[in-house]
Amino acid sequence: MSLFFQESVALKVEKLTMQFGWFKALTDVSLSIKKNNIFGLIGPNGAGKTTLFNLLTGVYQPTSGSVEAFGKTLLGLKPHEITRRFVARTFQNIRLFKELSVLDNVLISLDHSSTSKYRGILSSMMQFKSYRKTERLHRDRANHLLEIFNLHHRRHRRACDLPYGDQRKLEIVRALATGAKLLLLDEPAAGLNIKETQELMCMVQLIRDQFDLTILLIEHDMKLVMGVCERIAVLDYGCHIAEGTPLEIQKNERVIEAYLGKGAHA
């Protein structure tokens, strides 16, 4: 029974605490995300959502607590090692490789994905047959991923020349290309209009089904995630204050309080 339970959990966070000097950005946060779920993480600005992502992806090391993805601990690993454990993220403040082409942005992830063959200096220089074969394979795969997100026709543009919405999409494609099974999306809809947001959320659901993913989605605007998420957790001032289905969360007193202040009613 416990074995079965283990296997169906994609991400398990226990009592995670992060302290910056005197300031506790996260306090004893615990989460457990089932495989194949789209899990929402909401909370007002400054609640510690991005900090949690930084801990999950090895950008920071937590003060205490544990993180497990697919049954293996992520603690102490560097970001690129965590990528090899099938976890990848996007950034709230878009961090594409700006001067590189859209295609190159995706290829970089593919080059270093956990399933890709290592190609070192020598094979890069001599471009042996096996090198070129892998390169072709990656290009096809990159093109395929870009097609899904309607970015294919722009693949030779520089990433910074893309319209804002496309940059957000490219962030997701790039993370997906690492071969991740758990995607961490940090406010992927920030700055998008309602139509673009809805389109994006549909795409998130689509790739979840198509690639058999688990998705942890950060959003500070509660309404946006209600439709897509199976479960939602709420952070406020670094504390996990509520968790449940979207309906439960909508009715939760503490959540309403966190979002609208004391004495308010939804």
Next chain:
Amino acid sequence: MSRLLAWVLALVFVWIVNNQIHHFIDPYILSIVIFAGINIIFATSLNLISGFTGQFSMGHAGFMAIGAYVSALLSTSFFASFPQLFFVVIFLSGCIAAVFGYIVALPSLRLRGDYLAIVTLGFGEIIRVIILNINSLGGARGMTDIPPLSSFGWVYTGVVAALFMLWRLTRSSQGRAFLAVREDEIAASSMGVPTTHVKLQAFVIGAFLAGVAGSLFAHYLSYLNPQTFDLNKSFEAIIMVVLGGMGSISGSVIAAVFLTVIRELLRPLQDMIGIDLRMILYSLLLILVMILRPKGLLGTKEWIDFVPRWPKKVLRQRRPLHEG
């Protein structure tokens, strides 16, 4: 394969020219051509570190010095009776320089930006001062009687080999890793790029090529002086890279040739007024470039990006980084 053939043909061409060149070129002009070649290797090797991987290195002359002195030592001792093994000497001295590249890079890659600049600057100076104080290397008097093995053929074989290496590397998966580190380290490591490892690779290859440039230099002049490899020399490489465009090999080639030639043109004037015009020239050029073309002559583009469309189909190995 046909592309590999083009590089081999370039090598054959170099050696044909090498055997004929003294018939139709004045030795003084030839020496400028040779120095230009050495500077091409020196500048492009720094471009790999600074332009493509985005790491400051202000001590690049240190690697060149190591290559120069190690090769001079080798060819006056072990290899004294085997001048035909010159290429082995070049390779070995490049490797020793690469080892130093590794040693310098390992602790300093935790540092970023200006801190890394200071560490590498210190490294360059330390190397110079150490050489200055080793008597068997001639100390401040300099090292003489190095066999003059470098020729047009060897230098430009080095140039072709270095350009081949860099061209292939920077347009491959390895090159994308370098660029990813330059563009955004955090994003790169989050996408699975082992950033420290990649930076080390850049330093090792860059140092190797600088060492090769050094050994070619030593065996052309047959005289070495530690003052040659001072801060100004490192600065020269930086100017060439910035002038040509950070991340453009062709840019560095053009800038290296340009600076080598213009220095020689200025030499009579300099001898007349007795002031070192180099630094004045460099500062002026730098200011001009920053005003007119802040990204350098070619930016991050390569010569191939300026070729009109139809021949490009034949020429290009892959699509250029930026199109449209």
